[in-house]
Amino acid sequence: MAKFNKKKGSELPAINTSALPDIVFMLLFFFMVATVMRDTDPLVRQTLPYADQVEKLDKKDLVMYIYAGKPNPRYQQTMGTEARIQLNDNFAEVTDIQQFIYAERETKREELIPFLTTALKVDHETNMGLVSDIKMELRKAEALKINYTTRSGKASQNFD
Helix, strand or coil: CCCCCCCCCCCCCCCCCCCCHHHHHHHHHHHHHCCCCCCCCCECCCCCEECCCCCCCHHHHHHEEEEECCCHHHHHHHHHCEEEEEECCCCECHHHHHHHHHHHHHHCCCHHHHEEEEEEEECCCCCCCHHHHHHHHHHHCCCCEEEEEEECCCCCHHHH
């Protein structure tokens, strides 16, 4: 019978790192594809009010956002300090809302249009008259599903 000799004092072989760059690039591509970038940059101040009863939206891709509030400090010199409306990445007037709704509907498939929701992200210090004007323009555009974006908490916190 043959004898098996044990090698004493031998070192472990070096770890093969030739596949390491492939793994790093695979991870890089995965995170590049899976990461969602912010759609719009907020041009107006967004301190959302608190609400007692809050529900999450199911499909955020079917939501059209209208922002309202005072312009951020870097835009106040050109836009003033009164509450303004932001549609996508631009300041807008109340009369531009209908055209915005129609343009957003054009980007969606026809069977999804009845499920579109308009989300109002309104700063808690914004005048309610502006919100009423926005709602009136949404009625004219037949965008009747409206969502008010809020923070969860007690509604009494709005007055602190």
